[in-house]
Amino acid sequence: MEPLKILVIHDDLFENDPLLYTLRERFGRDNVILEKKSSQGLEYIYNNLSSKLIVLLDFDLGAGEPHAPEVFKRIREKTSLIYVIIYTAKQFTAIPNEALIDFINNEALGIIQSTADIPEVVGMVEKAAHQLDTRVDCILEQWIAKHSEKERAKPYLTTKSGTIYTLDDLIVEIRKETELGQQLEKSILQLAIELLTSQKRQLDD
Amino acid sequence: MSEKNLKWRFDVNTFRLIGRELITDRITAVYELVKNCYDANATKVIVEFIDVSPEALNEKSKIIISDDGHGMSYTDIRDKWMVVGTASKRSTLFSPPPFERRYVGEKGIGRFAVDKLGGHVVIETKEVDTNQKLVVNIDWNAYDELSKSPQLKLFTDVENSYAFVDAPKEEKGTKLIISSIEETWTDLDINRLEKELEKIVSPFHPLNPPFQIVINSNEYDAYKDKPVKAESIKYSSLEFKLEYNVEKEWQETLKWDKEKNKIIVDRVSIKPFGGINLRLFYFDEAAKKKFNRIYKNQDYRIDGIKIYRDGLITTPFAEFEGIRDKKRDVLGIDKRLWSGFLDKVGTREIIGILDITKENNPKIIDSTNRQDFVDNEAYRELKEFVIAQLKVLEEFKKNERKLLKQKVDQELVKANIEVKEFTEALKTLEKNNPNLKQTLKPLKEQAKVIDISIKKGIEQQEKERKEYIRKENIYVSLMSLQDYAIHVSHAVRTALGKVKRMAEFFKDRFPDPKLDSIFKEYSHMIYNEMVNLNKVIDFMLSYAGSNIDMEDFNVKNHLEDLFNKAYVPVFDAEDIKHIVEVQDNFVLHANKKFFEDIFENLISNSIKALRNEESKVIKCSGFIEDDHFVIYYSDNGEGIRKGDEEKIFEMYYTTTADLGGAGIGLYIVKTRVESLRGTISVVENEFKPRGATFKISFPFKK
Numbered sequence: 001m002e003p004l005k006i007l008v009i010h011d012d013l014f015e016n017d018p019l020l021y022t023l024r025e026r027f028g029r030d031n032v033i034l035e036k037k038s039s040q041g042l043e044y045i046y047n048n049l050s051s052k053l054i055v056l057l058d059f060d061l062g063a064g065e066p067h068a069p070e071v072f073k074r075i076r077e078k079t080s081l082i083y084v085i086i087y088t089a090k091q092f093t094a095i096p097n098e099a100l101i102d103f104i105n106n107e108a109l110g111i112i113q114s115t116a117d118i119p120e121v122v123g124m125v126e127k128a129a130h131q132l133d134t135r136v137d138c139i140l141e142q143w144i145a146k147h148s149e150k151e152r153a154k155p156y157l158t159t160k161s162g163t164i165y166t167l168d169d170l171i172v173e174i175r176k177e178t179e180l181g182q183q184l185e186k187s188i189l190q191l192a193i194e195l196l197t198s199q200k201r202q203l204d205d
Numbered sequence: 206m207s208e209k210n211l212k213w214r215f216d217v218n219t220f221r222l223i224g225r226e227l228i229t230d231r232i233t234a235v236y237e238l239v240k241n242c243y244d245a246n247a248t249k250v251i252v253e254f255i256d257v258s259p260e261a262l263n264e265k266s267k268i269i270i271s272d273d274g275h276g277m278s279y280t281d282i283r284d285k286w287m288v289v290g291t292a293s294k295r296s297t298l299f300s301p302p303p304f305e306r307r308y309v310g311e312k313g314i315g316r317f318a319v320d321k322l323g324g325h326v327v328i329e330t331k332e333v334d335t336n337q338k339l340v341v342n343i344d345w346n347a348y349d350e351l352s353k354s355p356q357l358k359l360f361t362d363v364e365n366s367y368a369f370v371d372a373p374k375e376e377k378g379t380k381l382i383i384s385s386i387e388e389t390w391t392d393l394d395i396n397r398l399e400k401e402l403e404k405i406v407s408p409f410h411p412l413n414p415p416f417q418i419v420i421n422s423n424e425y426d427a428y429k430d431k432p433v434k435a436e437s438i439k440y441s442s443l444e445f446k447l448e449y450n451v452e453k454e455w456q457e458t459l460k461w462d463k464e465k466n467k468i469i470v471d472r473v474s475i476k477p478f479g480g481i482n483l484r485l486f487y488f489d490e491a492a493k494k495k496f497n498r499i500y501k502n503q504d505y506r507i508d509g510i511k512i513y514r515d516g517l518i519t520t521p522f523a524e525f526e527g528i529r530d531k532k533r534d535v536l537g538i539d540k541r542l543w544s545g546f547l548d549k550v551g552t553r554e555i556i557g558i559l560d561i562t563k564e565n566n567p568k569i570i571d572s573t574n575r576q577d578f579v580d581n582e583a584y585r586e587l588k589e590f591v592i593a594q595l596k597v598l599e600e601f602k603k604n605e606r607k608l609l610k611q612k613v614d615q616e617l618v619k620a621n622i623e624v625k626e627f628t629e630a631l632k633t634l635e636k637n638n639p640n641l642k643q644t645l646k647p648l649k650e651q652a653k654v655i656d657i658s659i660k661k662g663i664e665q666q667e668k669e670r671k672e673y674i675r676k677e678n679i680y681v682s683l684m685s686l687q688d689y690a691i692h693v694s695h696a697v698r699t700a701l702g703k704v705k706r707m708a709e710f711f712k713d714r715f716p717d718p719k720l721d722s723i724f725k726e727y728s729h730m731i732y733n734e735m736v737n738l739n740k741v742i743d744f745m746l747s748y749a750g751s752n753i754d755m756e757d758f759n760v761k762n763h764l765e766d767l768f769n770k771a772y773v774p775v776f777d778a779e780d781i782k783h784i785v786e787v788q789d790n791f792v793l794h795a796n797k798k799f800f801e802d803i804f805e806n807l808i809s810n811s812i813k814a815l816r817n818e819e820s821k822v823i824k825c826s827g828f829i830e831d832d833h834f835v836i837y838y839s840d841n842g843e844g845i846r847k848g849d850e851e852k853i854f855e856m857y858y859t860t861t862a863d864l865g866g867a868g869i870g871l872y873i874v875k876t877r878v879e880s881l882r883g884t885i886s887v888v889e890n891e892f893k894p895r896g897a898t899f900k901i902s903f904p905f906k907k
Contacts, residue, residue, distance in 0.1 A: 012699045016726060018710040060695070062852055089698040114702040118709055 002142070004129055005051050006032045009041035009071065010058040010087065012114075022118050023125065038065045042074055049079055050145035050171075052138065054128045056121075058114075059088035059095065069099045076106045079175040081138050083128040086111040087121065136185050136192075137174050144171050231388060232398050234318035238270050238381065239402060239418060243517075245274030245379065246304045248415050252398075254422040257390040261424060264385070268322050271380040275301065276332040279339055282367075286316060286328075304414055307514065309405075320345050324385030333377040337369040346385065392425045399433055407513035408435035409484060410560045416517075438556050440496045441486035443601070445470065447594075449480030451565065456480055458593070461600035468601055476590060478583040479566035483591075485510075486556040487598050489605065493554065509552030510591060512559045514566075519578075550595045550602060559591070613666065621659050628652045693741055700734045700741075707731050740869050757794050760827065760834060760903075761787040767804055768825055779812050780821060787827040791834040793903060799877045806870040807838050807899065814842025814897065822892065836901040841892035850887040874899075 006023055013020060013034060023032045035041035038061040045053065055075070059068045066074070068086060075082055086108055088095075095111075103111065109131075110124050132138050144152065144167045152167040159165070159180065165173070173181035235252060242250040253269040256262065277286060300306040319326050324346045331338035343365045402418050422428035438444075447457040447470065460471040488496055488507055496507060512519045561569055568583035578584045631652065635645050707727040714720055768785040776783050793800065808823065815821040818841060827836040845853060854875040878885045883903040890896045 012703070014730075016723065017703070018706040018727070021710070021723065062855060089695055089702055091694075091698075115698060115705060118706055 002051060003028060003031050004132065005048065005053050006056065006125060007041060007044055007053060008032065008034045008056040008087075009036075009038050009061065010034070010056065011036045011060075011062045011065075012058065012089070019118055019121060022122055026122060026126075027129075037061070038067070038071045042066070042071060045075055045082065046078065050141070052132050052142065053082045054125055054132065055082055055084045056087045056125070057084055059086060059090045069102055072103065072106055072108070080107070080177050081132075081135075081141055081175060083109045083132060085109050085124055085128060087114055089114045136189055137181075140185065140188060141171055141174055144168075231321060231390075231394070232401055234321040235268075235270070235398055236401055237318040239405070240309045242270070242272035242274055242379070243306060243405070243416055244300050244308050245272060245276070246300050246306065247272035247274035247378065249273050249417045249419065251419045251421055252402075254390055254395065254420075254424070254428070256423065257386060258424050259389040259391065262386060262389050266384065266386045268383045268386060268390075269380065270383075271378060273378040276377045276379055277328075277330040277339070278332055279367075282328070282330070282339065282341060307517065307519070309517065319343075319381060319383055321387070323383035323387055325383070327382040327384075328379065329382070330379040331372055331376050334374060336371060336374060338372040338376070339367060340370055341365060341367040392422075392427060395420060395422060395425065395428055399431075402433045403435045404511065405518050406435065407516045407518070407558060407560055408437065409482065409558055410513060410516040410562075412516040438484075438486045440488070440492055440499065441556070442489040442492040443468070443485075443487040443598070445483075445485045445487075445594075447481075447483040447485070449475060449482065451475070451480055458590070459485075459597040461597045466604050468597055476586055478569055478587040478590070479561070481566065481587070481590075482560040483594065484558045485594060485598075487550070487601075488554050488556075489602070507553050507556055509555060510557030510559055512561060514561050514569075515563055516560070519561075550598045555595070555598070557591075610670075617659060617663050617666065621656070621663070624652055624656045624659060628656070693745060696741060697738065700738050704731050704734050737869065744869070744873055755794055755796055757792050758797055758800075760791045760793050760800075760836075761789065763797070763800065764804075764825060764827060764836070767801065772804075772808060775808065775812075776823070779815070781812070781815060782820070782822045784822065784824040784826075786825070789827070789829045789834070791827070791829065791903070793834075793881065795881045799880060802877045803874050803901070804838070806874045810870050811840035811842055814844070815840055816842075818842060818895070824891065830902075832905045833902045834905070835903075837888075837891065837898055838901065839891040839896055839898040841896040844890060844895060845887055845897045853887070854885070 004027060006027055008020065008023075013036075015034060017034075020032055020034060033044065035044060038057075041055070041057075045055070057068050057071060061067050061071070068088070072084060075084060084106075086103065088111075092111065092113070109128050112121055112124055147167055154166060155164045156167050156170065157165045165180075170181075170184065174184065175181070239250055239252065250270065250272045253267075253271070255269070256266040257268065298307060300308060324344070326343045326345070328341040328343070329338055330341075399420060402420075405418070406412055406416060418433040420428045420431050420433060445459060445468070447459070449456040454475050455472040456475045457470050458473050460469050461467075462469050493507065500506075566583075568581065569587060570579040570581065570584075628649070631645055631649055635642055635649075707730060710727060711724065715724065717724075764787050765785055768783055772783070775781075804825075811823050815823075820841075822839075822841045824839045825836065827834065829835070853871050855872065875885055878901055881903060883901055885899055885901045888898050888900045891898045
């Protein structure tokens with residue numbers, strides 16, 4: 001399976017920063033990427049939409065670069081499956097309310113101060129990693145992404161109203177959390193539970 | 206009646222974050238709930254306080270907010286009210302027909318407002334043409350208990366009972382009955398609330414359909430079914446009413462009549478943003494004092510210009526902000542105060558009511574986050590129009606000051622002449638009547654004393670004028686200090702975070718031979734960070750104490766001294782050729798040290814940029830260009846990366862960390878230039894293709 005990537009978008013961290021060092025120890029040397037410019041960070045995200053990705057995002061990213069609320073919005077335009085953790089030296093009280101509301105509404109996984117202890121930050125990344133591993137939509141998305149391009153472009157599912165979806169279409173539906181995307185997730189969960197319980201019966205027999 | 210259970214759909218942390226961080230004030234809480242009533246197409250809201258005074262507060266005390274709006278269905282409650290950050294309000298800007306009101310409520314905040322007011326709430330809500338109303342019982346205290354538990358994290362574990370109760374078909378609306386009241390409400394608190402609620406509706410453009418707010422209290426006589434109505438604006442020193450006429454295509458605007466030295470109302474053609482009605486109330490010092498004295502204990506303030514669309518507040522966007530410095534200044538009025546602020550008119554000197562309509566101002570578009578308008582040409586022109594009105598008031602303000610000064614000067618001169626005449630008269634009298642000499646002696650002496658004090662008065666007047674200019678200069682440099690304080694706190698935190706992480710690494714890992722190179726790198730970095738922090742603090746301290754005195758100096762002479770004397774040892778040591786060409790004389794009234802800081806930092810930067818060059822050159826030229834004195838500073842070093850021209854002035858931005866660059870130098874340069882009212886920018890490099898050139902420009906003082 002494709003390894004989890006941690007993307008750190010932060011203009012005040014350096015390549016060998018103890019935080020990055022510790023994250024690399026935990027998640028693998030090549031799996032922790034530092035981008036000091038948020039525009040380049042976004043580019044990385046856009047190029048790796050099907051990867052399992054956790055983003056540690058600074059709030060202020062310097063002149064001319066999109067700041068966290070903007071970066072966040074642009075990530076969510078493309079996918080709801082990337083976990084974002086805000087990691088900043090900015091005091092929480094100095095973060096505008098509307099930015100906080102947007103963070104919550106767009107499901108930021110957490111906000112953590114850059115003066116926090118390293119284990120605390122790593123702990124939050126691990127929590128995100130765990131959730132990525134167990135979320136239905138993530139697993140489904142990864143499963144779809146494993147298919148070849150050709151297979152993904154074939155009709156895969158027809159709804160009652162007659163609309164035809166390819167696997168690629170389904171990815172979009174899931175990422176954008178449309179009604180169909182949500183319905184799909186729900187059905188899969190129900191199926192999984194059914195499978196689990198019927199298996200259990202077999203075990204009991 | 207059947208009772209079932211409903212669950213909240215969010216987790217503890219979210220609850221706490223939103224609830225406790227966003228609704229910090231009780232007034233805001235009620236305000237948010239009233240806005241929700243508006244969004245629900247209510248025409249009347251009653252805010253009722255029962256036994257909330259400090260003496261009466263008990264477990265039966267209540268705050269009841271009831272409206273006659275469209276009410277909520279079971280699914281509304283389940284999917285919207287009980288879900289944080291519901292998207293429903295964001296996808297549409299307007300409430301359902303027939304009202305089609307522009308939504309004013311914050312996204313999904315109302316329910317937390319309820320929590321701020323009391324620990325327990327009963328929601329009774331009913332939609333029209335249904336036979337039952339829905340009654341939901343929410344006990345916030347249970348959530349608090351839950352959030353203390355280390356295991357349970359989700360609110361989904363708490364069930365809220367609800368029931369359907371028969372009710373007349375025509376009844377509609379929502380009633381929030383809040384009990385377990387957290388804080389007491391005095392009559393002053395309710396008054397504060399009233400003043401805030403008053404601002405929702407324009408005092409000059411009545412809403413249609415109406416939106417009436419009533420405050421009711423069983424304890425305070427002033428609040429027996431009291432309708433909230435905007436109070437007329439009193440005690441201003443000037444008042445203007447600007448109107449427009451679509452058919453005749455004119456818009457009124459303020460104009461300063463230079464000949465008559467007074468403000469007149471002029472007519473211009475209708476602006477691209479459409480016709481607007483604007484009431485402006487200007488308060489001079491005396492009027493401000495009076496206003497503040499009369500409304501001393503009430504939350505009623507001179508607080509700038511508010512924009513209403515079709516009678517309802519749009520900006521400052523119907524949000525209560527207790528700390529006035531945190532209020533959003535969308536029109537950018539106070540941003541202008543940076544320069545020449547003593548003559549500028551700020552938001553604390555005016556009250557303005559700007560009425561626009563959907564029909565006549567279609568180009569002013571609400572932005573979807575409802576925090577401002579869409580930044581288009583029409584809106585920019587509207588902002589300019591408002592600022593233009595203020596500029597006229599500024600002319601008036603300046604003129605008033607001039608008149609006052611003239612009056613004082615004239616009186617002093619007149620007094621001086623009168624005393625002289627008096628002394629002359631005494632002399633004549635004495636000459637004609639030598640026997641009166643003794644009698645007149647004390648009078649003569651008194652006249653002398655008066656003469657001296659008048660002369661002193663004139664001197665004093667002159668001194669104060671100079672003092673005023675000096676103070677103005679200091680304020681300007683202090684304002685950049687305010688900006689600096691914001692940057693420095695961020696920078697210090699960033700540095701501390703970095704050092705802390707490295708120290709933590711040492712603490713946990715040392716010794717470990719495998720990590721020796723890392724340890725070494727970190728120890729260098731910790732050292733460098735500390736040096737940087739020291740620089741930051743030194744710079745900050747340069748503003749402290751008495752060394753911000755201003756003096757007049759000739760920039761030409763001073764630059765020549767700096768480059769041809771002071772920095773020569775540095776240039777020699779680094780083998781740098783320097784050229785200094787200043788053509789014109791220009792006298793700057795400023796702090797000399799601040800001025801020197803600019804070049805000290807530019808030169809230090811150049812030394813780093815020139816480190817790999819064979820022939821090193823630094824050039825500084827200065828001359829007068831229009832109404833500015835311009836200095837070009839260049840070197841032929843490695844130059845500035847394209848795209849970094851703005852960034853380099855940010856604090857902690859550095860491309861030379863390996864050389865101990867802290868990213869503070871150019872920040873200091875910029876701050877210092879700005880404190881001298883100048884500007885600095887990177888321009889095309891003089892020593893093409895190598896090098897960098899900075900253009901520094903100081904305006905002439907008018």
